[in-house]
Amino acid sequence: MFKISQAPSPPTFSEPTSYQPIAESFDNPHSPSIARPSRSRSILSQFGSLRSSQPSKQSRYGRLRDEEEESRKDGAQKRLPDVEEHGDDESIDFDVTGFEGPIAWRIASPRTRADSEGTDDWEHGGLAAEYNRLESRRMPRKLGGGMESVLDAPFLGRSDVEEITQHRGSSAPNPHVRENAQKVAEKKGQILAVSEEPVIDISSFGGAEYESRNALNAFAQGSNGEANKSYYFPPDLDMPSWRPASMHWSYISVLVFIAIALAGLQEFLCQVSMQRAKEDPPSGLLTFKRPVELSLLDYFLYKYAPIIVLVSYGVLWQAVDYDIKRLEPYYQLSKRTGATAAESLNVDYLTFWSWLAPLKALRFRHWAVAYSSVGTLLAGGLVPILQSASVKLYPEMEDRRLDEDKFVRINPAWSRPLSVALVMVAICGVLLLFQLRRKSGLLSNPKGIAGIAAMATRSHILHDFRGLDTASHQAIHKQLKKRRYILHKSSLWQGEYIRQASRTDTIAPKKPENPHPLTLTLKAGVPYIIFMFLFLVAIPVLMFVPNANIVTKTLPFLLTAIATCIKFFWNTIDCNVRMIEPFYVLSRRHAPARTLTLDYTGTMPGWLAIKALFNGHFLVALVALGAILTEVLTVCVSSFNVDGKKFFVVDFVDGDDKTEGDHASSDETFISFWVSFGLAFITLLYLISVASLVYACRRHPFLPRQPGTIASVLAFIHQSKMLLAFVNTERMDSRQMTKHIEKLGKTYALGWFRGRDGEDHCGVDEEEILSEYKHGVDWTKGRLLGGHIGTWDHY
Incomplete structure (x- = not known):
């Protein structure tokens, strides 16, 4: 939805009005001349002029009526309706945003709150609804359709907005602003958009020609969500929490139980082995002269069963580890205020070295990944190694004789570390159970490219990725580090704008x-x-x-x-x-x-x-x-x-x-x-x-x-x-999504294609694309378009 910006255009009036001295007070050779408003302006220009009166919500100039225009021909001046005129000695705090500055304007004599809230909300709400209606006719299936439900801060009454806007312009996110904005979002039950005013130089009051300003650009900025606009979300009372079977509490509880049981069994066998070694004559868990004297079951239980059980147990932990690493970004995004890109969108644990994953997880405080990684390393790596060393055949090889008894015993020096390792695995599982009480915010498995694409069609999050087709991970992180992102109602949204990122927010992915x-x-x-x-x-x-x-x-x-x-x-x-x-x-x-x-x-x-x-x-x-x-x-x-x-x-x-x-x-x-x-x-x-x-x-x-x-x-x-094709598909599961896109009968490719903006881009799109991707070759630099012919750089 295209929103109404906060930067107003200065009002223009005909010469006979009582506000003529104000224009003279800004005597600047670079200032634009005040012209009579044209009645043949485009509808978008009229939208731009209407929106100019929103930010203060304390006063509003009325519209001159036909009778007053006729009376001015006779030389008589009448007072504007619904406007309290002031004397020359009363100052007016004038907005210079039209002169390339963002300071909000305020009229010294405010109107009543009822008049301000009622008139402003109705006019701007109607304006936005009309624009959305026209847009819906032109593009029935459009991206960013969820932005129509976003409530812009200027649409609110002054009582709701004044606490939000009074601290804007600081160098870092103000906790009071965040708290107040969050309260408004919860009160209204809608997504709230609040603009952060940039710090600028106002040493020059000379502005550009207002009539020459492109209203389309203003509306485009409003629709895309300005780079410094923050979004606050009401709590999702019915937040979904899909998770795979390997992340269910029952599955992890079984893993914890098995670890405790194996640790107890190992210690029990160790105690029995040590006790039998002290007997007279000494013995062990198994006694034989030749291995063939043992039954097949006894031999299998002694020689292969322990290592097979422990290796299989490590595989069960690997299944948990894969899914937790894969879904942790979504858990971070589903938090109440979302997460930074470094903590969510830019996180990749699956291609990272498994033995270094716990260190990376601790740095970002992703405790679930840390617990699962440590548990997997212990269960799949250390435990089988310790088990192979803990079972030993006595006497030593050089002292063995063919017709003498041989004993299978447990070596306490290796058995005790094995039991400790299994207990640590169980502790990791218990801690993981507490971490997985969080809700994922997912309705189904976000499988493949389609799963991510379906989540990105309701908001304007894709605008943050302009120019990143072939960019490196470091370049992507640099462009996204100034904002938080959130998973709300199964869709990815832009969150709070971060003017000054913290230390953890600026950690670039070392890829x-x-x-x-x-x-x-x-x-x-x-x-x-x-x-x-x-x-x-x-x-x-x-x-x-x-x-x-x-x-x-x-x-x-x-x-x-x-x-x-x-x-x-x-x-x-x-x-x-x-x-x-x-x-x-x-x-x-x-x-x-x-x-x-x-x-x-x-x-x-x-x-x-x-x-x-x-x-x-x-x-x-x-x-x-x-x-x-x-x-x-x-x-x-x-x-x-x-x-x-x-x-x-x-x-x-x-x-x-x-x-x-x-x-x-x-x-x-x-x-x-x-x-x-x-x-x-x-x-x-x-x-x-x-x-x-x-x-x-x-x-x-x-x-x-x-x-x-x-x-x-x-x-x-x-x-x-x-x-x-993915608009309104964010609630489909993978099977429904596959059927949905297969019905379209299209094929897809990775390469260079003509994007929705008419420019060439590199990525994934439907066929036919312009060219396949060749590493190190920039398609855009080797292609001459018709618009380039005759320009200064092509001759």
């Missing part, structure tokens, strides 16, 4: 200029592939080279720790490939409509491979399968603390396996050793092959910047013509 995440560049990919290849070579060396297994004897957790590092890095690659896949499909032109709602970031790890395979995104499916195999690798290498030379020859006698290498003196059977070794070897070969394929297919930049933030996506679509 590289490369349009790809670091893990998808050769700078990180080549060392990672080399590391996995060296690990592949190191496993048989440690197993079969004489005296090389001394490393695994001294550090029984070493191989598990290396496998965990490989897993965490692969998960980062997995997240990045998930995120950029929709944009890669769009960059290939003529993408189907469902690409706009495609979003793999919130998909469970196991289901992701199947979903991507059905969608025909084979690289995503291969990477997702690799994420599962990294968990298998962690389980397999946890048993590689034996001498592999003893497992080369086997001779079966009476159903038992005996080898010349005497492998029966270890806790591995012939089958278990070679199955684990084979799975580990095949998994590493698979990861190396798929990683090479990823860097071969995705290392080439096909985007101006990384699309991991809400702000980056909004900058891609802020001038797209396809946005008109």
